[in-house]
Amino acid sequence: MKTEQHAPRSSNEKEIPVVSTSADEQKATHRTITPAKLPANSRAAAAQRLNDIPPEPVRGVYYEATHHREHPQGWHFKRHLKRKNLRLSNMRYLQTDQKGTRWGIMPIALSTLAALVVLASVLVAYTALNGATQQRYGQDVTTLQDILPKDNVKLYDSKGTLIYQAIDQGLQTTVPLSKISKHLQNAEIAIEDQNFWNNPGYDITGIVRAALSDLTTKQVVSGASTITQQLIKNAIVGDQVTATRKLQEIILAPDVTRHYTKEQILEMYLNTIYYGEQAYGANAAAFTYFNLHDTATQTAAQQLDIAQAAMLAGIPSSPIARDPYLHPKAAQARVEEVLKQMYLQGYITAAERAKAIDEVKQPNFLKRGTIKNTAAPHFVHYALNELAQELHVKVKDLSRSGLIVSTTLDQQLQNQVLKIAQNHIAKMAKVHNMSNAAVVIIDHRNGAIRTLQGNIDPNNPNDGAFDVASQGFRQPGSAFKPFIYATAFDHGISPGTPVLDGPLTIQMCCGLPSYTPQNYDQSFHGLITYRYALQNSFNIPAVKLLMQTGIDPAMKTATDMGITKYEGTPNYTLVLGSLSVHLLDMTAAFGTFATGGIRIPPHAIDTVKDTTGKTIFHFQPIGQRVLSKQAAFMITDVLSDNTSRTFEFGKCSVLYLYSTTQQQCYAGKPGPIRPAAVKTGTSNDFRDNWTVGYTTNYVVGVWAGNNDNEAMKDVTGVDGAAPIWHDSILLAEKGNPIAPFPPPPSGIVKKTVSYPGLTTTDWYKATK
Template sequence: MQTEKNIGEPSSKSEEASEIVLTEGERTTQGRIPAKMPTHTQAAVAQRLNDIPEHAVPGYFYAVPHHLAQKTGWRTRRHIKRRNLRQTFTAIATTERISTHTLIPLAASVLSVFLAGMLIFVTVIGFVNATQQKFGTRIVTLQDILPKDSTRIYDANGDLIYEAIDDGMQVSEPLDKISPQLIHAEISIEDQYFYKNPGYDISGIVRAAISNLSSKKVVAGGSTITQQLIKNAIVGNHTTMLRKLQEIILAPEISRYYTKDQILGMYLNTTYYGEQAYGAEAAAFKYYDLKDTPTQTGAEQLDIAQAAMLAGIPSSPIARDPFLHPKAAATRMEEVLQQMYAQGYITAQERAHAIEEAQNPGFFKPGIINNRLAPHFVNYTLRELANDLHLKVTDLSRTGTVVSTTLDLALQNRALQSAQKHIAEMSSLHHMSDAAVVVLNQHTGDILTLVGNIDPNNPRYGDFDVASQGYRQPGSSFKPYIYATAFQDGTSPGATVMDGPLTVQMCCGLPSYSPHNYDQMYHGWVTYRYALQNSFNIPAVKLLMQTGVDKALAVAQKMGITHYEGIPNYTMVLGSLSVRLIDNTAGYATFANGGIHIQPHAINTIKDQDGNIILKVAPKGVRVLSKEAAFMITDVLSDNDSRTFEFGKCSSLVLYTNTMNQCYASYPGPIRVSAAKTGTSNDFRDNWTMGYTTDYTVGVWAGNNDNSPMVNVTGVDGAGPIWHDTMMAVEQGHPIRSFPAPPQDLIKKSVAYPGKTTTDWHIK
């Protein structure tokens, strides 16, 4: 066991010596004595580490001078090189930082521009495709979709009696039928490079844009004639950039499908010249009263001054309307003339002469459309036209149809004048104010005359057409339909009937009916011939009771009474059903045509504006009454001797050539064979005279528009004179012919009937 020692005393001699050495060395080198620490402490160990010698470095060491590894100054050069390198790196970093903040936005901008360009390109392509898809079919069918001409109606002799103007007036003409002066004027002022450009003119558009910008308002359009045609016919006239782009897109397409002359022709026939005039022909008439002649159209007659004036209007039809703004129109005309001169179309002398001509007071001669020549016939024709074309009457104005009718305008005027004259004579004494007349060709169904009333311009009732729209009671003029039914069933006109008191028991709780004759007398046994010609009522009611109401009405309807008002019963033989004059006339025309009914019509042909026939009316006759019955009715109604008792030998039903007084003095002159029947409704409200010759059938109604009673006037005196004068007018120049011979199935024989023996026609 180790003995504990005092601190600071050495444990042995060696330790002491060592201690001494250390103490001396330390004292020598450091001037201080290190502290004595225990041998195994960490501090002592750390001190002893300094006593371990360094490892020897492998190799040899020569005690001689050594050469420097680097040249003198290399450190400076390295410093400079490193400095420069740092500057370069700093510049690169700065450039990179600048590039990051500049090139990326620049690239983004370039990309945005590219994308915007692509978007614009796609949008433009899409717009072009959409425009072509939307309007492509219209380009192909442009000539078909252009506004059609005004509907025009002509009489049988080719005289214009109506032109629709409520939607503007337009009459198309071939380009070679339009004045060259107007063509030159339009091209010079609207599109001087018309025959060279592809349908649009960029330089013109730029010039117009500059003019508009400098004037700060729209003073020029820059549209070519082709673009204006597209605007008017395809894309519409909205003042927008979109519409202008559509014009430019479609213009080349139009130019590929159509020749320049075709484009110019379509433009000149549809462009608006103001005053509701569309196209050159309408403008020539509207401003200068130029009409078609046998050799020239109205548009073909335009001279330089007239053409220049018209060419200046389309760019601003209201502001340059010569009637509304003559100064502006004259200024524009001079601009047109200047352009015509500058482009070599006219000489300076021609320009001066045109300006002088336009200053004359009579330069303008406005044309006037007279649609009141035969207004009731025209309205009837329009209704018929609408039915033929399957349109509404209100849609007929711009159908482009040219209608040739059956109207004889001269005869219409004579019938109207006769009616006016007679009504004027009867108005004060008999309170008669109006009349209507219808003339038919029973062999064709042609309506030659349709007078709806005698005062077409009357503001109260002038437009009302009694002939085709009024329902009036026909009185005894309805009786022949019942007689024809009975004759067809085998009754002979010579058969007798008791004309005596009669009471008819009505059905359905109605009171009994007792008819009376017009003269308030009974005539005993009479023949049906005598009863019909003298219009006895009681024999007619008895005959209807024999034939039956339904059967007789069916015959009347087939013969032409297509419309009626009222309740069919035994009173209808006396005219209780209200019918139209034109229908009643058609019924009598069926008698005149031997029992064959032909539907009355006002239209002969319908053509389009290019002259192609759309419809040619050729109605087919339908037999609705036996020829035997038709012959017997004609034979009875033409028997002047039988009706002498009631009407006298020289009534207006007899077509004598001389006057009535001369007739009664036994100088009637040549008498034209005719069949006729009168009718008078209750209280003298309606007068009728119906009749026919071998050529024509005439129906006349006379009365008052408000259906008020007349004063003591019957059909033979009220409507008869008008019928007589009209029939003589329509037959003027025609030979006098007798009615056809009786059919083979008819025989004339004597038969003993109650009351008397008669000789008359019978069916075999």
């Protein structure tokens, strides 16, 4: 069998089996077909190369081939960029190093120099501020206790009862630290200055915190003031919101801490800090918010409990915004914060904190205290003016003077006298058109005013504030006559000297009409003694006596004895009371008769002290003789002669100080009689009614009438003011032993003298 030789096949050649349909062809062997050679870049060649891609391997079979790339995609590109950036950075560093040699040192040097200049400027400024502050306020530090805001002035009556305290510039009552509740001390420290006992007067941590807050807001919003700094602000540097003021506080704080103990600083702070509602200091705040009062054993501030103390401690940082009356919610939140700090700092327990919070929420927790200066408004007004005069200041300057004033007022007596006057006026109002009265009671032995009631309705909004006793000018009527009689007696005329009570006409000069005085009863009484004329208030004898003494000498006697002010022109009518005078002056002047001619000015102020107890002023009664003791005795003897005045007033008038009823007196049972010298007076048209008189202890003056000076109806001297005088002077003398007036002095004798038509027995000045 011949073997057919085939030419070698190239790699591109493939055996292609040929399928034959005929039997002959099936027996034929396979033929080798060689693909046509195509251009390498042709599409056909590319299509033929697709058959060169190996088939996809069967999963699970291992092939010696790399499954993962050695570097992630893009690695080479990133490496290229890094190398490029590294080259650029190296170039920049090289350039910087090259420039630094010439330009780098200069900015650093300039910056350092600028910082040093700023630091030096700050140091210089601080040094200058420190020096200026020490120079300006250094003395104030050493006298801090003296320059603190003073207490409001307080007036007490003669028995130590508070009758007035000034409220126009706030309330303040200084008390020792031991008299301030420990709870309030702890509360203030806990919320205001928790390091108070250890810091040098300022708190660095608080200052930094406040500085950051201020810088953040670009304004002063946080103070970080310690208790010491607050004290300095309130007492020394002022409360302007500036950085300079804050620095001054910090500068002075260590000095204050060196000069005073912490206890002294806390005491000064708690006595002067403002608690709102015009309350300065703990004691005033305890009264204002809780109506606590000083007692014999405790001050108001000493009675504060934990809840009350926490409420007060939360107010000073913002007195208006945290006022519990105005903003209760804000005040409540602040109380809880104070209690929280007290608990955290160990001042109270959790139980005490919870109890205090519950107490604050009670509806009756706050009890507003109210100042009532209505006890003796007319006396207080007079006393304040007298105090200002004695201390040579203005009345308005007394409000926060820190003075504690003891006055001469007997408040209990004044209240009782007021009731007497009110009851009598009520009886006289409808029938006699009398609506008001004023009463003055003076201890003539030392000039102390025990009662000064200028109006029976002092709280009346229309005219109750007007003080008739010390401010009103009223005509005294016949009550003025004793001054003319005293002048005559001092010049040698005796009460027993006779005078003709008959028609009298005085020719006036300078074209003025003649003057013809008339007696009250429109009658003439013939030849009588001056004693009888004075006791029965006859006018014609008094005018005749004035013609003998002269107007000027008589007025000098009146002014020397105490008539310091008057309205009108002195003339022959002054003996009838035509000049208008003050009831207080009239009462004091009659007191000069009681003292034997020695005038002791009336006064309302007894002792003045400061809050430390130091006496600032004490009244020393210094008498001045203005009338001879002989003339004074004669007036007393005449005015106390009840027999001589029986013609006009009756045997048992209210001018007679019997101890039983008037009916019993007329029945011959007057009881013990208290000697009293007294004179009545009624002005023209019944506009004013007076009674002024004295015993061995007191002189009492009473005016009755109307505030608008309207005429009364048919009021005699014994009906208007006299009943008030009678009851008032007996009330003042209640409990005092009955004592006669002093015996006649030397230089006076009692003798019987016969005159044509009249023989009298009376007192006469002894002739040498």
